Amino acid sequence: MNSPFKLIHFTLVSALLVASWGTLATAAQPAKEKAVTEAKTETAAQPQTAIAGSEVNPFNRLMRVVPKRHLPPTQDGIHDPTNDSTQMLQTPLEAFSGLPKSQGDFGNGVDWVKALNESKIDARWDRNDPKAKPVIMDLSIVREVKGSMPGVGFPHKQHTQLLDCSNCHPAIFIPQKGANQISMAAIMLGQKCGVCHGTVAFPVAECRRCHDKAKPVAAKAPAK
Amino acid sequence: MPSLIRRTLIGRMLFVGTLVLATAFVDARPAMAEYGDVIMNNNSDAAGMRPAVFPHWFHRVRYSCKVCHADLGIKFKAGGNNIDMLKIMDGQYCGACHNGTIAWSVENCNLCHSGKPGTPTQVHESKSHELLSPAKPPVGKK
Numbered sequence: 001m002n003s004p005f006k007l008i009h010f011t012l013v014s015a016l017l018v019a020s021w022g023t024l025a026t027a028a029q030p031a032k033e034k035a036v037t038e039a040k041t042e043t044a045a046q047p048q049t050a051i052a053g054s055e056v057n058p059f060n061r062l063m064r065v066v067p068k069r070h071l072p073p074t075q076d077g078i079h080d081p082t083n084d085s086t087q088m089l090q091t092p093l094e095a096f097s098g099l100p101k102s103q104g105d106f107g108n109g110v111d112w113v114k115a116l117n118e119s120k121i122d123a124r125w126d127r128n129d130p131k132a133k134p135v136i137m138d139l140s141i142v143r144e145v146k147g148s149m150p151g152v153g154f155p156h157k158q159h160t161q162l163l164d165c166s167n168c169h170p171a172i173f174i175p176q177k178g179a180n181q182i183s184m185a186a187i188m189l190g191q192k193c194g195v196c197h198g199t200v201a202f203p204v205a206e207c208r209r210c211h212d213k214a215k216p217v218a219a220k221a222p223a224k
Numbered sequence: 225m226p227s228l229i230r231r232t233l234i235g236r237m238l239f240v241g242t243l244v245l246a247t248a249f250v251d252a253r254p255a256m257a258e259y260g261d262v263i264m265n266n267n268s269d270a271a272g273m274r275p276a277v278f279p280h281w282f283h284r285v286r287y288s289c290k291v292c293h294a295d296l297g298i299k300f301k302a303g304g305n306n307i308d309m310l311k312i313m314d315g316q317y318c319g320a321c322h323n324g325t326i327a328w329s330v331e332n333c334n335l336c337h338s339g340k341p342g343t344p345t346q347v348h349e350s351k352s353h354e355l356l357s358p359a360k361p362p363v364g365k366k
Contacts, residue, residue: 078255
């Protein structure tokens with residue numbers, strides 16, 4: 001009578017350990033160390049309930065939760081896992097496996113410009129003609145900005161590798177010097193650069209990616 | 225003695241149940257889709273279909289931005305293109321490639337219409353959507 005219950009008891013405890021603390025499960029030895037693992041279970045239960053209480057560090061509530069990266073469509077939260085076709089879709093991890101990583105953990109985590117330049121991706125310029133090549137315009141526009149931020153160097157080259165002139169001109173940017181008022185607030189709200197940057201091109205998470213030009217004043221300062 | 229064991233067993237099972245519940249709550253995080261995934265739900269919910277999901281990353285690996293945003297005239301605005309199935313079948317928008325020649329054709333409804341029902345039109349992780357959409361409850365609260 002006693003032993004089957006003990007067996008079930010022990011199986012339950014081990015199953016619980018395997019599910020919750022995989023590392024602890026390896027330490028679970030039969031009979032002799034059972035008491036020890038049980039004690040561990042009890043102590044480990046304490047922080048678990050504390051997290052579930054959701055009142056830990058309430059002052060930190062605006063910190064962004066670092067999301068898990070590149071989950072398959074069935075787990076990404078926007079696809080319906082009950083849809084049978086969802087499982088047929090390619091997973092991001094599969095597609096990104098050979099692509100260069102970007103610096104900083106944001107966006108897709110892929111350095112798309114590098115991937116294109118190193119021919120890791122072959123983005124067609126024309127949907128019907130795989131041989132069509134983009135017309136690249138290699139002209140950088142330097143924009144001086146207010147305040148102490150370094151100026152912005154806008155490289156036409158990387159943009160014309162992927163885009164047509166008509167994508168930006170004249171609807172988003174008037175092709176004339178001094179004609180465009182740009183502010184970070186507008187960008188954050190999805191205007192000007194923010195039409196793409198912050199939506200699908202690299203997000204405005206690392207200032208220096210765009211603000212990469214030293215101020216003329218700073219250039220005159222003695223070198224450190 | 226058996227009753228004592230049964231009691232501890234019930235206690236154990238309750239404990240397991242509590243843990244499973246706790247894990248379910250801890251795991252209730254926001255969607256973790258790819259940056260730039262577009263959910264299109266202008267008409268889907270009303271028509272009893274799942275919303276369509278456009279994986280930007282999948283397409284940018286294979287095509288320049290220009291192909292869709294200049295040649296096909298798709299505006300840089302989620303939900304701003306007024307795409308419907310009739311236009312797609314006539315070869316506009318998605319239908320320029322999703323015609324059975326370049327990419328899968330429109331019979332494969334659920335490959336595109338694979339979003340969670342009720343998901344609003346948006347670009348996933350878009351900064352402007354984050355700032356302009358109604359305030360979300362703070363992280364950690366339900």
